[in-house]
Amino acid sequence: MKTLRIALWTTAAAAAVVLVAALLYVTVGSKAGSIGGPFRLRSATGELVDSVSLKGKPYAIFFGFTHCPEICPTTMMDMAALMARLGDEAKGLRIFFVSVDPDRDTPAVLRDYLAAFEPHVVGLTGTPDEIAQVAKEFRVYYRKVRLTGDDYTMDHSAFVYLMGSDGNFFDVLGYQEAPDRALAKLKRLIETDRKGSAL
């Protein structure tokens, strides 16, 4: 009996380790993983922004929605503050806010919403299919959750993905990551531009 119990516990522990590893892989990804890929969206001002046109310059990309009371404005505030701290170094680094709620976040709504974070943040939107595509490429989870009546909110991944000038995934900023650590990551990201694709 004792042996069986040990065997069961060992199996359970191994399963837990595998599960945690899988979760980490899915949510954070690995540096060698394939976060990012082909996508095609429109900026809030109507300009076409796709993975091809973005190649050659580093960028940061976040997925949110305007009916988001906390995470989204806070993250955009943090990004704007980091860009201000970077000053001239921030030139050439673009920050994108992709709406995972294209039904309500029209280009006009996004433009107004992001005006508070100008000139640092560019809003991106697209058709529901285009949003699904870009979310899949970045392994972003989002889901509509009903509230009362016709209201709904969105569950969504709250990471900021940093993409190098070679178009590859570089690093990730967690929600409210310590500003100094986030700043250091952005500086390294900008370095990828200077060094070209040699990481």
Added chain:
Amino acid sequence: MKSMLTSAVLAAVLAGATTAASAGGITLAHPWSRATPAGAPVGAGYVTLENSGSTADRLVSATTDAADHAEIHEMAMNNGVMQMRPVKEIEIPAGKRVELRPGGYHVMFMGLKHQLKVGDAVKGSLTFEKAGTLPVEFKVEAMGAGADRASGQGAH
């Protein structure tokens, strides 16, 4: 109707008292909100609920003048995914305090009628199972306020 009347009377009595209001053992301390981006359809109210009474009480509903309606929500981060859910009630055990704050419970302002700007006061009310309806005035602070590590500005 009764709760509206209670609310009106309390509002009159407590007019100008923006930092704390109390009734039936429940005290509302530091009601505050955050400035919102232009056109943002939602906002959030935060407050510390203190129960000095000898029995537990529950926050069951909220109202606000600044939006179509208000709901009580809870936010959580699970594996990097932001989730927000309405909650039916928030229990405040006897002698305890419960904080509505960024990253947790909040009063969600649904359908903002106007942008919330720093210095504004968002009027509303909080209704408790036992303490009844208390008027509340959420003072609007900066957009990044209350975020412990945001912008290097330190804790709220």
